[in-house]
Amino acid sequence: MLNYALNRVLTLVPTLLAASFLVFMFIHLIPGDPASILLGDTATPEEVAELSRELGLDEPLWTQYVLWLGNVLQGDLGTSVFFREPVLSVIADGAETSVLLATMTMFWIVVFGVPIGIISAIRHGSWVDQATSGGAMLFASVPTFWLGLYLILIFSVGLGWFPSSGFPSLADEGGASNLRYLVLPSLTLAAPNAALIIRLIRASMLDVSREDHVRTARAKGLHPVRVAIRHVFRNALIAVSAAFGFTFAALVSEAVVTETVFSLPGIGRLVVQSILRRDYPVIQGVILIIVVFYMAINLLVDLAYASLDPRVSLK
């Protein structure tokens, strides 16, 4: 297992090289450069050239890439053009929000999605199943910005239960109680994702329930609920575990719309804004870290497979 993990980490290196190279080149294909954006419309060409030289943007692309790579290997992701801060600390700020948001979202998915998925599989074809399937389709189809705005309207503006925007760090005043800022955005994100998990759990449980070993379990005289949980769901979980992993990864990196609706300083919004600002070092840094993050989740999913399914051995 340890060997396997080490191997996987080693295969990370070429992937990261390829990803960073592609990202670096693609960014520079975007018209516009950070210097002119920073200085605004009124800047003279001389001022722009001066700033470009300061930022090292006048060098050939190859040189820039190699310089950047050399710094990255020493643990230095560079300095944000826009924030004038180390890229790492810019990303760390966003990561706190995104990881907490994704974790809370996963919590809702597990608390609501898993039981509903199991129930609709057990009662498949019944009105309970029809209702949950219909509800799941509805939530999967509703755009998050619409759902987010309505949640704000009802729970912030109307009832005043939760704040509607922003997220102060847990290290700031308020401490853990600042998590209340994430309740509405995490519910917004959870709705479509829980709907997909419900459908997935239902489908894979129905698949498993047709297998021979489920008949064996029933022949033992086990209660149908015990058969459904211990035998059917336990096997269905193998297929569902991958979806959990990738949902979490996507929640951390791709929650742009929800982060925008709730003005959250998350990773998704950081990427989009950095692209608009042509903040090359931040874009490169974030993408690099997201690639590492995805590969870590991938590895975790594989480890989860191996621990859920005794037939899988990692070599």
Place this chain on the structure above:
Amino acid sequence: MALLDIRDLDLRIARGRELLPVVQGVSLAVEENETLGIVGESGCGKSLTALAIMGLLEGSVVRIAGGSVHFRGRDLLALSPDERRRVMGDQMAMIFQEPMTSLNPVYRVGDQIREAILQHRRMSRKQARDRALDLLELVRIPDPLRRIDSFPHQMSGGQRQRVMIAMALACDPKLLIADEPTTALDVTVQKEVLELMRSLQARNGMSIVLISHDLGVVSEICDKVAVMYRGKIVEQASTSTLFSNMSHPYTLGLLGSIPSTDHDVEWLDAIPGRVPTLDEAVPGCAFHPRCFAANESCRSADPSASAVSPAHIVRCHFPQGSSS
């Protein structure tokens, strides 16, 4: 009173809006310590009959449309699902045709056997594990102390079927239903498993219903045999009577289809044609299109069951043995 007494069992399968009959008027009785074989081609309704006895049709497309299944004096079909489950796996157990897939891949075999024990018996987990160990020894799994912690995929088909048998015997059932228990196994392993079932029957004093398509297997371990064709029992007798005096042309055809291991034969006398599908209506005797003895009356009237001798029932207009 027979241990198991089935009367006029009717099963239907839901096909769209229709309910097509798949098992019709099946009556069978199994005494204590007796082994009954049910023989027939695929799709003749023998497995469905077994599942109906066991109570595993619930949730499938097959409905019980009529008849009764009395087990130890109680009509199982009249029990509530909870009462029914108290019988399943305890007084009555079942093993299946597919040993490779009939065990849950994610649990150790010992835990799966223990689950069957703890479902019906009050004992500690430790006691149940000891019992599981005894059972594995009973079904002659080599090195049971190690095997009890194996996963199913680490075992061969024959061993998995032994585990299935151990699981079925967990609560010392009075009736074991074995649905083609050896079909998926190698010939040598088949013999061992049949031998095992026979010795366990002698040791535990239980009855067996053996579902098979193989008359050879049936002749070896069954006390009596019911031959099914297209949902009906066409011939039923004690094994010795049946094999000395086969009366139904279908039974004769089945026997003719067994390849001999003593001498080479170029051609097997297979039964011509195929089993009609469910939605094909066959007027008269369901077997007449494939029967060598069929004539006009077979095409028009379905024969009723009649006794050619006491305890030898045949459903045929022209039973063979008695007339020739």
